[in-house]
Amino acid sequence: MSETSSPQEEATDNLPTPTFAGRLKLSEFIFTPEQKKSMPLQQPLRKSPRLLTSTSSSSTPLLQPSPSIPSPLKRSPSEPPSSISSPSKRKRPKPLPTPPGPLPLLPDAIAPNLILLFVGLNPGLLTSSTGHAYAHPTNLFWRLLHSSGITPRLCAPQEDRLLPSLFSLGLTNIVPRPTRNGAELSKKEMDAGVAVLEEKIRKFKPEVVCIVGKSIWESVWRVRHGRGIKKEEFRYGWQERGEDMGKVEGGGEWNGARVFVACSTSGLAATLKPREKEEIFGELGEWVVKRRREREEEKGVGSGTDGGEDGGEGIGQVDDAEVKQES
Structure with missing residues (x-):
């Protein structure tokens, strides 16, 4: 390769080196304290003339939907309404009414001198058709009886007739008429069942x-006091002795049954x-377990008579000291 330079390369080598000498005055860019005092605190922002023109005209919006494309939020009059409504406006389906015609009534499981008598609202359709109390699988009655100790084992609805002889427990309802749900019962029908319940x-x-x-006790209260129960008057658990049910006028050996709601x-x-339901039934279960043990001890020493199918040993009384009164 030749080491000689071409005429163009020699001309490039002879060019002067680029410099700002004589053109850029650095002294003009040096900051001095005097300049700080003379500077304004805040420089006003410059606004684009295009934005000023668009915002000043309020009659014409910046974005307009094309007239050929319908808005998704509006429905044309010819378009049928949508079958999907918002959750807030969606109506719950009404419960099906009770089938017409007479339904089988549910007999009571009851005997004299029981430790405890349960009073339900009324039989449901499945209970009526099977002939056994609290037969629906979603009903917690039998499971709550077992978890609270009221029954020593989990019983099936088919054992409802055996409760008096096995565990000194009874079953009845304030309204005998079966329905699909309690909403089909009127206050008048429930109040009419209070007198029958008291006599029973x-x-x-x-x-x-x-x-x-709760609705059962509200009916009992309404019949007794001639008005509805107030919110501060209602409570779950043991009720005052003045609310005992089935009292016999003139006193006697038996002064009524203590009430637990x-x-x-x-x-x-x-x-x-x-x-919360387990806690309520648990309070009742503590008393039932204690009372059943006392009855067994009384029967063992011969202090009571063998009740057999009666489910008890004579007429029992509930002492105030035996129950835990809610404040």
């Missing part, structure tokens, strides 16, 4: 009556959580 308690004389559901065990009743 006077006849069979259980030690304690457990009201299974429990929550509804229906699967449709979701006001209370399962743990």
Whole structure:
């Protein structure tokens, strides 16, 4: 390769080196304290003339939907309404009514001198068709009886007739008419069942009556006091001795059954959580276990008579000291 340079390369080598000498005055860019005092605190922002023109005209929006494309939020008059509604406006389906025609009634499982008599609202359709109490699988009645100790084992609905002889427990309802749900019962129909219930308690004389559901106790209260129960007057658990049911006028050996108000065990009743329901039945279960043990001890020493199918040993009384009164 030749080491000689071409005429163009020699001309490039002879060019002067680029420099700002004489053109850039660095002294003009040096900051001095005097300049800081003379500077304004805030420079005003410059606005684009195009934006000023668009914002000043309020009559014409910046974005307009094309007239040929319909808005997705509007429905043309010829378009049928949508079958999907918002959750807030969606109506719940009405419950099916009770099938017409007479339905089988549910007989009571009851005997004299029981430790405890349960009072339910009325039979459901499945209970009526099977002939056994609390037969619906979502009903918590039998499971709550077992978890609270009221029954020493988990019983099936088919054993409802055996409760008096096995565990000194009884079953009845304030309204005998079966329905699909309790909403089909009127206050008048429920109030009419209070007198029948009181007479039944006077006849069979259980030690304690457990009201299974707030609405049942509201009916009893309404008939007794001539008005509805106030919110501050209602409570679950043991009630005052003045509210004992089945009292016999003129006194006597038996002064009525103590009342315990429990929550509804229906699967449709979701006001209370399962743990809260267990606590309510657990309080009643503590007393039942203690009272059943006392009866067995009395029977063992021969202090009572063998009740057999009566389910008890004579007329029992509930002492105030035996129950835990809620404040």
